[in-house]
Amino acid sequence: MNRIQKIYSYAEPNTTLVVVMGGLGYPVYFWVWDTLYPQPYENLWLRLLCSLLVFVLAFRGVMTNRLKKLVPYYYLVSIGFCLPFFFSFMMFMNGWNDVWILSFMSSIFLHILLVYDTRVMLLQALICVMCAAIIAHFNLPDGVNFSEHMVYLPIFAFTYLFGNLFYFRNQTEHEAKFTVARSFGAGIAHEMRNPLSALLSSFEVIKSIIPSGNSSYRNTYQLNAQEIQILNDIIDDSMKAIWTGNETIDLLLTSIDQNRVSTSTFCKLNAKSIVDNAVDSFSYKNAADKRLVFFDIKEDFSYFGSDTLLKYVVYNLLKNSFRHRGAGKFNIVISSKSTENGNSILFRDTGIGIEPELIKNIFDDFYTTGKNGTFGLGLSFCKKVMRSFGGSIVCRSSVGEWTEFELYFPNYSSSAVKAIKTELIKAKSVLFIGDDKSDVATELVKLQGITQMKSSL
Template sequence: MSIKQRITSAYRYIEPNLFFIGLFGSIGFPAYYLIWTYLFPQPYENLPLRLVCAFLFLPFAIKSQMPSLFSRYKEKHFVFTICFCLPFFFCYMMIRNEWSVEWIMSFMAAIFLSIIIIYDWLLILIFTTIAASSAALLGYMAMGNIGIGFHSSYLIVFSFSYFTGICFNYRNRIEIESKQLFSRSFSGGIAHEMRNPLSALYASQEVLLELLPENLTADPQQNRLISNAEIHKLRTIIKDNISIINNGHNTINLLLSSIDSQKISPQSFNNLSINDVIHNALNVYGYQQKSDRALVFFQINKDNTFFGNDILLRYVFFNLLKNSFFYKEKANFKIIISVYSKKNETVISIKDYGKGIPSSSIKNIFTEYYTSGKENNTGLGLSFCKKVINAFSGTIECYSTENISTTFIIRLPMITSPIIDKMQYDLMSTKKILLLGDNSKILTDMNHLAFFYNFTFNNQKITSYNTINNEKNSYDCIIIDINEIDSELLVKIYNHIATTTIKIILIQHQHNAKKITLSKTHKPYLLNYNHIDTLQKKLITHIFTQRIPTNISQKTVHSNRAKIMIVDDNMSLRLYSGILLKNSGYDVVEADNGQTALDYLQETTVDLILMDSQMPIMSGIDATKEIRTNNKYKAHQHIPIICYSGSLDNTHKKELMSIGINDFLLKPSSKSTLLDIVNKWLE
């Protein structure tokens, strides 16, 4: 970075605070003349020099009123003012006052102020050296002997103050810039990840418009009826759109949840099939032309399991494919993806026969904001890809021969490797597990495992369906001792958990005479218990195995129709949720803000409220407080209120529960999730 760029960067860093710097400087310099002249007289004072400094600081305080010509020189004026008025002025005055204690302390304060204001260490070093040398030269010209009162130990104190100040400020600057770069990287990642699904959604909407008739008329000859084949196409397109939206929503959540910690959180990591993830990525990638898919060849000898997140790995492939297809017009262009095992790792090779990358650029391609050969590129894609692979405890490398090919090599550790064992061990401490049953041997073993892995463990007896009804959303895994439950209750509890991503383990005792009928659906979760090692392996495997919620068909309510109020300022969401609830047999009323909801509740009663937390006029939070505390709504003070929100962390959830919120729904929610939570609170 050149000196000019450094000056520009330093100016932008401090610009928001320039008004206060200018105000204190323009007032402080003449004010301290009075202090050092009359209140605490010093051997030497210089009013003209102080007025020059005050004059130089004044443009900072009135920068909005300065002429446009000044803006051309504002950065140079900034650096000159700080260096002249701080290190130069205070060093000169210290020399002229024969190194008095007051001016030694003032000079040290000036050093720290200049370091804080101009945070760039190189600029500080250069300009402070020039300023101090100039002050010493001017002092020598005025006094002759500038060593009166000087002691060599002062240099040690000044040097220590100066260099420690620079080091600490430089470290702080690097930390701040690292956070900014990481946040910008993630923002760019979100934008990049959403381009493909948005393009796919746009194309599908065009198809929907083509398949749907513009209107229905009374004239049969002008009516274009939709055929069964077209209905099937419409439903397929809509399902694909829902899948695209869900993938995009999950990706955004993953990226945003990682910004605070400046790293990709492993909380969502699971044991995943490399073959499945790559096949999925190749199938859903937004190819510009259908023929582009034929240019990609995938070969795998043996499927391996890796520990990571499928959405993030898919993002890596999307980015590499996009970069490769940029040069697809080259003759004999193709992309070959190969997967093979090597020692204790899985190697993924992505090779394209495109333009290649110059050898001078290879070392920089994973650097944030570095671009080469492509216009309108942010330079964020490959740097984020590296963050993803590093988060999986893997590595990514690039090899290229210009005008021939480029190969990216991704190395991921095997699921059995020690580094993955360590990651899973650390993650287990964040898990919460529930055991339904009171067998003493299982209970003892689970307590041992909880102590070893430091996870949260709870135990309940299986008494009824309600045992699990109010607790299921709080756990990562629920273990059920099927020898203490009848088949009918087991199916009911299982179906209730199956609509979530909670992991399920069913334990049966090999030497127990009691038999229970299990369907094929239950078999993958069954454990024949005999030893703690068996339980440990099953638990770790299931905790880190991805589980998709089962779409259990919801029962439609026909009798005693419950009335549900949807309170949300988003009309589309009210319409969407209302249709699903009405089709399931509920009566639905709508309100666009908390005040409208309260007005309605004074006139009639409802059985459940779906409440958005943030709305204009009156928020859902304020409306909930009114319902829970105001006697005007006494009939509804114990009604279930479900908070409908785009994102909520655990701290926010606890705050909302303290004011009377009963449960939470992340919007947009699927039909099964919405009806499941409504049925739960109305049963």
């Protein structure tokens, strides 16, 4: 039932076109093949029956709810009768002549476009062609001659099979992208709930402090120092909530973006506290899962980037580890190490591991290992984020024993970070008021990325 419903849902936008083309095409082509270019066999009543079958679909919008539930089944039956049955029957009755061989080939392409499901379409084609062959066999004096025309069968089979596979592949990719877009839409809605709830709470507090418009002392009420401080704190928290919400939307859209991560909010941050907060705020399924994560970062370090983006990298790595935990003893250890060129955060779990031939693909967009509910964007998102920080992410694993992800951050004073800062400055506009011959103006001009600069004496 689900297959039939899905087939009809994909075909429904084209149903009106099917009604028009089928309702008019069958009787019109009777005149073409009977009078204009006469063929050995024609059947007006069969054509009128096909026109009637497709014409019924024109009234699908005004049917009762009970009949509407039957429309997908009726659609499948009518398409089977009007395409593979009709065209194969006419081909058999016309002695496999060139006109009807080509007509049957055309019906194959229409059948592929109008019936989405491969197995249903092939089964329907097989049943309809067999029925057409049996009926034609008893209507022809010498029966249907297959022996002399077997050469066409591999061509028909090839067209049906590979034509449907190519169409199915395109349709599947389109469906996958639609599903991903819908998933990220739901993700945005879910992630925005927290900052919006925080704003709602803040405004409720403000409302409780400030007198309403109907209050008798609304014109003389004065705020004390404590209330002013509370309001200032609320405003700061609200601004932070809005900032976090905007950044959350950016990072979710970044997961779909094929090329870049927005660096507009990048600044100097300390990694240890951010990772610690991410581990603590992660949505664990239960309290026992949280006890399986061991935080072992002893030395802090600075990096240039976004705290929200790094938190979501940690979320993705934790989610990935728990998804591949296996049945044995499991834990996750988060540690760090320092080198002359930078610092690294290591995520090591004792899960099922990753096969060597798969590691090279795990950071690709839409690559999954077959787990349900995943779209293959988590690790590719981590890779984009780490590259935007000037760093990288690598994976090492031993099948059945452990998996380790290393997040590498360049030193804050490194050339990679300086390059990011320079690119960030290029996206800014500066209004300089002063003498254009001053040292400040000269330094600004040296920054090649300044997009707009106005000087005034």
